[in-house]
Amino acid sequence: xxxxxxxxxxxxxxxxxxxxDEMAKSAQKIAITSHIHPDDDSIxxxxxxxxxxxxxxxxxxxxxxxxxxxxxxxxxxxxPGYNKIRFVRDIAEKINEYDLLIITxxxxxxxxxxxxxxxxYKGKRIAIDHHPTxxxxxxxxxxxxxxxxxxEIIYKQFFDIxxxxxxxxxxxxxxxxxxxxxxxxxxGKRAGVLxxxxxxxxxxxxxxxxxxxxxxxxxxxxxxxxxxxINNIKVVKIGNWPPFLYSVLDLEYAASSGDESHxxxxxxxxxxxxxxxxxxxxxxxxxxxxxHNTCTISFRSEPGSVNVxxxxxxxxxxxxHDHASGATISVKDPKDAANMIINWLENNSMEE
Numbered sequence: 644x645x646x647x648x649x650x651x652x653x654x655x656x657x658x659x660x661x662x663x664d665e666m667a668k669s670a671q672k673i674a675i676t677s678h679i680h681p682d683d684d685s686i687x688x689x690x691x692x693x694x695x696x697x698x699x700x701x702x703x704x705x706x707x708x709x710x711x712x713x714x715x716x717x718x719x720x721x722x723p724g725y726n727k728i729r730f731v732r733d734i735a736e737k738i739n740e741y742d743l744l745i746i747t748x749x750x751x752x753x754x755x756x757x758x759x760x761x762x763x764y765k766g767k768r769i770a771i772d773h774h775p776t777x778x779x780x781x782x783x784x785x786x787x788x789x790x791x792x793x794x795e796i797i798y799k800q801f802f803d804i805x806x807x808x809x810x811x812x813x814x815x816x817x818x819x820x821x822x823x824x825x826x827x828x829x830x831g832k833r834a835g836v837l838x839x840x841x842x843x844x845x846x847x848x849x850x851x852x853x854x855x856x857x858x859x860x861x862x863x864x865x866x867x868x869x870x871x872x873i874n875n876i877k878v879v880k881i882g883n884w885p886p887f888l889y890s891v892l893d894l895e896y897a898a899s900s901g902d903e904s905h906x907x908x909x910x911x912x913x914x915x916x917x918x919x920x921x922x923x924x925x926x927x928x929x930x931x932x933x934x935h936n937t938c939t940i941s942f943r944s945e946p947g948s949v950n951v952x953x954x955x956x957x958x959x960x961x962x963x964h965d966h967a968s969g970a971t972i973s974v975k976d977p978k979d980a981a982n983m984i985i986n987w988l989e990n991n992s993m994e995e
Contacts, residue, residue: 651777651784655800662783666767667696670743675709676734677747678754679971680908680939681716683821688747688771688793690724690814695801698808708741710734712756713934716905721857722817723810735760742766748793748818750786751778751962753971757935771796773822775952776962788964791829791836794818804842812843813854820855861909868910871896873917878924881988885948888918888927889984891977897932907931911941918943919966926951928984930977938980940970949993957995958987 652659667673675692677685689709696702708729715730731737735756738744743766750770752761770781773796775788790796798807798815807815819840823829829836843849861869875890897907911931918927918941926944928951933939942951944966952968955961961970974980 649780649782651781651786654787654789655785655796659783659785660800663769664700666743666769666783667700667702667745670741670767671706672741673702673707673743673745674734674738674741675707675745675747676711676755678749679712679757681711682912684792684794684818685748686716686719686722686725686728687814687816687818687821688797689728690722691794691797691802691811691818692745692747692771693724693727694808694811694814695797698811699801710737714905716908718858718860718909719817722814724814733757733760735764738764739766744768746770746772746781747797748772748774749778750774750776750781750784754778757937757971771800774963775965776956778962789832791833792818792822794822795836795839798839804846807843807846809847812847813849816840816843816849816854817858820851825851825855861913862906864906865909865913868892868907869913872910872914872929878921879985881985883993884988885926885993886924887949888921888924889929889981890914891930891981892932893978894932894976897977907933911939915941915943919945919948925949928981930980932975932977933971936973936975937971938974938977940972940980940984942968957991958984 675689677689693709696707697704709727711728711730712734713730715728719725733756735758746755749755750772767782769783771785771793773788773790773793777786787796794815819836872890872892876888878886878888880886911929914929919925925948928940928942930938930940942955944951950965952963952965955968955970960972961968963969972980
């Protein structure tokens with residue numbers, strides 16, 4: 644049951660900020676979260692919201708926590724505030740300690756928890772997201788897919804270059820660089836993000852190469868995961884679908900990595916770049932096994948090719964962006980998950 648207000652906004656506004664501030668100030672204890680297996684925009688958005696609450700609104704740090712389901716990537720440790728993040732088995736087990744939940748870079752329960760228990764949360768909730776599909780209702784929801792990243796939304800909604808601090812600015816820049824592919828994915832309608840990046844870079848004299856070198860790396864073990872995925876590549880042509888490339892990380896190999904799920908995430912993240920970069924193969928997916936007998940699926944496609952968001956949504960397994968989507972499904976063996984996708988493609992046409 645949603646309590647009191649239930650409002651959704653499709654762009655930044657004073658009204659959203661007023662409602663957000665009021666809910667945050669009246670809360671006894673606040674949890675900030677984002678999607679499982681966090682990326683740059685996820686980490687940047689939770690940190691920047693945390694800074695806004697504690698530094699700008701003056702909410703006590705003792706009343707404000709950042710929680711994630713799963714393991715945390717070590718590579719973000721250079722960012723101030725990262726040590727504030729608690730990575731737990733499942734936030735559904737902790738969330739009832741808080742009367743306000745703020746979700747960034749996601750809006751669906753299944754993206755932040757591995758159990759149905761999260762749906763029983765009784766507190767108020769706010770979601771800020773730039774993915775185009777509203778997966779669940781919230782008391783207060785800012786859904787603005789016209790922006791490049793959730794960090795861009797948060798900057799424009801809550802911050803100003805005149806009063807932003809360096810930790811806040813670096814968290815925002817982290818998300819912007821991540822979700823724009825270092826500005827590669829920007830179109831004319833979204834070019835305004837370049838102004839934000841310029842302001843931040845100039846004000847704090849940031850060298851992007853040095854900035855990224857502090858966190859944009861992979862371990863040797865993750866490189867081995869990448870090599871395994873490359874070795875398992877298959878290229879397939881089905882019906883009227885364009886040829887696609889896919890790979891799975893076999894269950895036995897993943898099991899040999901033990902509980903180091905961040906290693907699998909890092910290796911998969913590097914492999915994803917290949918999904919839309921191979922000549923004559925403009926889209927594809929990768930499947931990696933996870934804990935609790937689940938698999939994660941990441942789809943990617945080049946502009947003008949398959950809308951992978953619609954594929955994930957029509958399969959009812961996930962969502963995301965038109966050319967970058969994902970899902971977590973309750974299938975133990977990644978080969979079975981891949982076969983499920985292939986079977987669906989065989990029974991559905993691209994036109995549908």
